[in-house]
Amino acid sequence: IEPNWEYNMGQSLSSFWREARLISAKYRATSPPKLTVEYSGPTRKYKDVQQGASVTFINTESFLYDNNTFFIGEDIEQENLEQDLITRYTHVRNFERRTDGRIISRQRVAAFADPRVDEKLAEEA
Numbered sequence: 001i002e003p004n005w006e007y008n009m010g011q012s013l014s015s016f017w018r019e020a021r022l023i024s025a026k027y028r029a030t031s032p033p034k035l036t037v038e039y040s041g042p043t044r045k046y047k048d049v050q051q052g053a054s055v056t057f058i059n060t061e062s063f064l065y066d067n068n069t070f071f072i073g074e075d076i077e078q079e080n081l082e083q084d085l086i087t088r089y090t091h092v093r094n095f096e097r098r099t100d101g102r103i104i105s106r107q108r109v110a111a112f113a114d115p116r117v118d119e120k121l122a123e124e125a
Contacts, residue, residue: 003072005035013039023050033057052081058088068097088112 009025020041028034035055043049055078062072076089093107 009035009037017041033060049082051083054079054081065094070095 005027006025010022013020013022020039023038023040024036025038026036028036034057037053037055038050039052040048040050055076057074058077059075060072061074062070064070071092071094073090073092076091077086078089079086089112090110091107093105095103095105097103
């Protein structure tokens, strides 16, 4: 199963940040896969600023647990270009087919600090 990241990004962005608007999302099936996103939204200083993010899919794994349950996990690195910020995420989702034919999904997300900050803290310790 391959997610439609270009479509999903627009849906996700508007669901958690109502003031933002997606300008473009471009998925490239390179190795590793990448997603480039341009959006506009408010910042602490400005009402509406065009910004960009580059998303790299570091690792993706999926497996069929049983005939009715499927899991997919992704390790993602997101670089917010204008903010000079890098964040790493791990997404784990499962899809389960119920006896009535409906499919439900659950998602867990973990965010990790900027790896450059982690390295600097490690050097200072």
